[in-house]
Amino acid sequence: MGEVNIIIGLSGVGKGTVLEQAMLITDEDYKVINYGDRMVEIAKDQRLVDSRDDLKKLDTETNKQLQKDAAESIFDDAEDNDVIVETHAAIQTPFGYLPGLPKWTLENLEPSKIIMLRAEPKAIYERTLEDDSRDREHEEVEQIEEYQEVAREMASTGAVLTGAYLSVIENPDGHAEQAAEDLIEVLRG
Amino acid sequence: MGEVNIIIGLSGVGKGTVLEQAMLITDEDYKVINYGDRMVEIAKDQRLVDSRDDLKKLDTETNKQLQKDAAESIFDDAEDNDVIVETHAAIQTPFGYLPGLPKWTLENLEPSKIIMLRAEPKAIYERTLEDDSRDREHEEVEQIEEYQEVAREMASTGAVLTGAYLSVIENPDGHAEQAAEDLIEVLRG
Amino acid sequence: MGEVNIIIGLSGVGKGTVLEQAMLITDEDYKVINYGDRMVEIAKDQRLVDSRDDLKKLDTETNKQLQKDAAESIFDDAEDNDVIVETHAAIQTPFGYLPGLPKWTLENLEPSKIIMLRAEPKAIYERTLEDDSRDREHEEVEQIEEYQEVAREMASTGAVLTGAYLSVIENPDGHAEQAAEDLIEVLRG
Numbered sequence: 001m002g003e004v005n006i007i008i009g010l011s012g013v014g015k016g017t018v019l020e021q022a023m024l025i026t027d028e029d030y031k032v033i034n035y036g037d038r039m040v041e042i043a044k045d046q047r048l049v050d051s052r053d054d055l056k057k058l059d060t061e062t063n064k065q066l067q068k069d070a071a072e073s074i075f076d077d078a079e080d081n082d083v084i085v086e087t088h089a090a091i092q093t094p095f096g097y098l099p100g101l102p103k104w105t106l107e108n109l110e111p112s113k114i115i116m117l118r119a120e121p122k123a124i125y126e127r128t129l130e131d132d133s134r135d136r137e138h139e140e141v142e143q144i145e146e147y148q149e150v151a152r153e154m155a156s157t158g159a160v161l162t163g164a165y166l167s168v169i170e171n172p173d174g175h176a177e178q179a180a181e182d183l184i185e186v187l188r189g
Numbered sequence: 190m191g192e193v194n195i196i197i198g199l200s201g202v203g204k205g206t207v208l209e210q211a212m213l214i215t216d217e218d219y220k221v222i223n224y225g226d227r228m229v230e231i232a233k234d235q236r237l238v239d240s241r242d243d244l245k246k247l248d249t250e251t252n253k254q255l256q257k258d259a260a261e262s263i264f265d266d267a268e269d270n271d272v273i274v275e276t277h278a279a280i281q282t283p284f285g286y287l288p289g290l291p292k293w294t295l296e297n298l299e300p301s302k303i304i305m306l307r308a309e310p311k312a313i314y315e316r317t318l319e320d321d322s323r324d325r326e327h328e329e330v331e332q333i334e335e336y337q338e339v340a341r342e343m344a345s346t347g348a349v350l351t352g353a354y355l356s357v358i359e360n361p362d363g364h365a366e367q368a369a370e371d372l373i374e375v376l377r378g
Numbered sequence: 379m380g381e382v383n384i385i386i387g388l389s390g391v392g393k394g395t396v397l398e399q400a401m402l403i404t405d406e407d408y409k410v411i412n413y414g415d416r417m418v419e420i421a422k423d424q425r426l427v428d429s430r431d432d433l434k435k436l437d438t439e440t441n442k443q444l445q446k447d448a449a450e451s452i453f454d455d456a457e458d459n460d461v462i463v464e465t466h467a468a469i470q471t472p473f474g475y476l477p478g479l480p481k482w483t484l485e486n487l488e489p490s491k492i493i494m495l496r497a498e499p500k501a502i503y504e505r506t507l508e509d510d511s512r513d514r515e516h517e518e519v520e521q522i523e524e525y526q527e528v529a530r531e532m533a534s535t536g537a538v539l540t541g542a543y544l545s546v547i548e549n550p551d552g553h554a555e556q557a558a559e560d561l562i563e564v565l566r567g
Contacts, residue, residue, distance in 0.1 A: 060301075064352065095378030096302060096356025099348045106349075112438075113474060146357060153345035156531035159477045160484075160539070161349070163442065167474025168524060189473030249490075253541065284567030285491060285545025288537045295538075335546060342534035350538070 002082040004075060004109050005030075005187055006101070006164075008089045008155060009117035010148055012128035014171045014179070015086065018117060021180035028187070031077055035087035035100075039070045064104060071108030084187070085109065089116070089151040089158065097150050101158050111164045114155050115186055117179065119171050121145040165189075191271040193264060193298050194219075194376055195290070195353075197278045197344060198306035199337055201317035203360045203368070204275065207306060210369035217376070220266055224276035224289075228259045253293060260297030273376070274298065278305070278340040278347065286339050290347050300353045303344050304375055306368065308360045310334040354378075380460040382453060382487050383408075383565055384479070384542075386467045386533060387495035388526055390506035392549045392557070393464065396495060399558035406565070409455055413465035413478075417448045442482060449486030462565070463487065467494070467529040467536065475528050479536050489542045492533050493564055495557065497549050499523040543567070 009015040023030065036052075043049040043066055048058060058066065077083055088100035101114075119127075121144040125137065152168070159166040167186045171179040198204040212219065225241075232238040232255055237247060247255065266272055277289035290303075308316075310333040314326065341357070348355040356375045360368040387393040401408065414430075421427040421444055426436060436444065455461055466478035479492075497505075499522040503515065530546070537544040545564045549557040 060352075090355075093354065093378070095375050096304070096354035097348070098354050099352060101349065102352040103350050104352075115474070150341070150345055150355060150357075152528070153342050153531050153534075154349050156342075156528055157346045157349040157535045159475070160479065160532050160535040161481050163438075163477060163480040163482075165471065165474035165476050166468075166528060168528075186473050189471070249541075279544075282543065282567070284564050285493070285543035286537070287543050288541060290538065291541040292539050293541075339530070339534055339544060339546075342531050343538050345531075346535045346538040 002078045002080065003112040004078045004083050004085060005113045005115060006085045006087060006109065006111045006158075007115045007117065007183075008087060008100070008151065009171075010088075010124055010144070010151065012124040013117050013119050014127070014176055015117050017176050018169075018171055018179045018183060019084070019086065021176055022183040022187075025180060026184045026187070028184075029081065030084045030187070031081040032084045032086065033074055033077065035070060035074070035085050038074060039066055042066060042069050042073060064102075067102065067105045068108050071105045075109055082187075085111075089114075089155040090147065092147055097147065097154075099154050101154065103161060106158050106162050109162075111158075111162055113165045113167055113186065113189075114158055115167045115169060115183065116152060116155050117169050117171050117183075118148060118152075119173075121148060123173055124148075191267040191269065192301040193267045193272050193274060194302045194304060195274045195276060195298065195300045195347075196304045196306065196372075197276060197289070197340065198360075199277075199313055199333070199340065201313040202306050202308050203316070203365055204306050206365050207358075207360055207368045207372060208273070208275065210365055211372040211376075214369060215373045215376070217373075218270065219273045219376070220270040221273045221275065222263055222266065224259060224263070224274050227263060228255055231255060231258050231262060253291075256291065256294045257297050260294045264298055271376075274300075278303075278344040279336065281336055286336065286343075288343050290343065292350060295347050295351050298351075300347075300351055302354045302356055302375065302378075303347055304356045304358060304372065305341060305344055306358050306360050306372075307337060307341075308362075310337060312362055313337075380456040380458065381490040382456045382461050382463060383491045383493060384463045384465060384487065384489045384536075385493045385495065385561075386465060386478070386529065387549075388466075388502055388522070388529065390502040391495050391497050392505070392554055393495050395554050396547075396549055396557045396561060397462070397464065399554055400561040400565075403558060404562045404565070406562075407459065408462045408565070409459040410462045410464065411452055411455065413448060413452070413463050416452060417444055420444060420447050420451060442480075445480065445483045446486050449483045453487055460565075463489075467492075467533040468525065470525055475525065475532075477532050479532065481539060484536050484540050487540075489536075489540055491543045491545055491564065491567075492536055493545045493547060493561065494530060494533050495547050495549050495561075496526060496530075497551075499526060501551055502526075
């Protein structure tokens with residue numbers, strides 16, 4: 001039986017880059033699975049949706065069942081491989097932060113480690129800046145800070161519910177390689 | 190079936206004012222229920238207490254059952270209406286922060302959203318200042334900060350346990366109307 | 379039936395000193411139990427290990443069962459006495475923060491209070507400083523800060539899962555006696 005490792009982090013934190021680099025330099029074999037992609041695949045198989053966009057239209061109970069099914073399917077993948085699940089602890093929406101790892105997802109994934117990639121809110125802001133207007137910089141940096149704090153709070157809850165390690169890896173500007181090495185170190189443990 | 194929305198926030202954060210304004214300007218119909226009041230009503234019906242003050246004298250198990258009963262009764266109210274439950278994520282006492290939304294309350298409420306009204310600790314301090322002595326200002330502002338952080342941590346846990354959105358709405362001095370509009374926006378989602 | 383009180387705090391926060399002082403000046407009788415020690419005792423009784431070091435070699439499921447057994451055994455001790463359990467909400471390891479109070483431990487302990495002793499990260503750093511090199515001071519203070527924040531997040535989750543009070547007691551330099559008095563006050567509640 002392999003291990004399920006969950007990797008989380010805000011968009012703009014560099015999760016994709018760090019994970020890619022880590023997979024290039026590690027000697028171990030990990031199956032990397034995007035949790036959202038897996039949900040879409042299963043929803044299509046169950047003829048619940050035609051496309052990713054339709055996911056939003058599912059009612060709460062169907063969505064919850066789908067989250068469980070995706071988690072179970074990933075857990076099954078871990079029978080033969082160590083698995084890395086890419087997802088979010090919290091998803092920012094106009095109506096608040098939606099937990100990406102609710103209780104039933106966590107309990108079906110049975111993760112060994114929850115690994116959070118983090119960076120300074122100011123750095124995340126710079127990385128995701130789309131235009132050259134900086135009028136709302138202060139406010140937006142504060143919102144990124146809040147978002148990242150809530151994500152860690154939800155990840156801490158996930159660790160208590162499952163007994164998983166909660167690991168926080170810093171990814172400061174220009175140090176993705178170091179972050180990748182830290183990630184490999186944590187995965188190895 | 191309507192939705193259960195929970196609104197939380199420290200005393201002094203302006204929850205009452207913002208909620209009142211929001212109810213005046215929204216087109217939707219919400220049943221607003223104070224969780225503590227509902228507990229007292231049910232405790233009186235069950236002849237457990239004569240007054241609110243007696244609640245403190247109940248033993249742990251009776252109190253827990255009462256919390257569940259109140260949550261179920263509110264959930265039933267949501268059959269025909271969208272409901273807004275006013276309560277606290279954490280209650281400051283001389284013996285520590287008591288969770289206002291423990292696991293069994295959350296599980297029986299099945300909330301769609303947990304909405305936290307927040308303000309800067311310094312502003313909350315000013316709003317609740319009772320005398321003109323400011324000797325302990327720094328210390329008290331720090332305690333309000335800690336209290337508000339713990340409340341959000343407990344609310345984050347509640348979101349993970351139930352899958353509810355966690356929404357944080359700022360209520361800075363003199364902007365209650367904006368906060369009320371933000372609240373309506375979130376409730377609508 | 380007595381009460382189970384859990385006391386947590388990072389190493390260097392002064393938990394031992396404060397607890398010892400509190401036990402000297404209180405009129406009440408508490409049975410103080412170290413959770414790690416109890417786990418070792420039970421593991422030895424069950425012939426799972428010969429020494430504390432062997433604990434690390436146990437597989438996840440055996441370790442989880444041992445955590446439950448230790449929690450139940452402590453809960454039994456609370457039948458005749460008020461109990462104080464010394465432990466950690468989070469344990470720092472090279473692979474991340476391991477929850478010291480996972481869901482199953484909490485549910486079997488049924489604590490009345492979770493009491494966190496805290497100090498400023500800078501003070502904890504000074505107290506645990508082992509050599510006179512301060513090259514990494516800033517970084518290490520930041521890591522202590524993160525560690526202490528994660529510990530409180532996990533403790534907040536524990537309060538929501540069990541309904542226990544979460545109490546945070548400050549232990550600034552040179553004020554262990556005040557912290558001991560605060561602790562007695564909280565335990566009395």
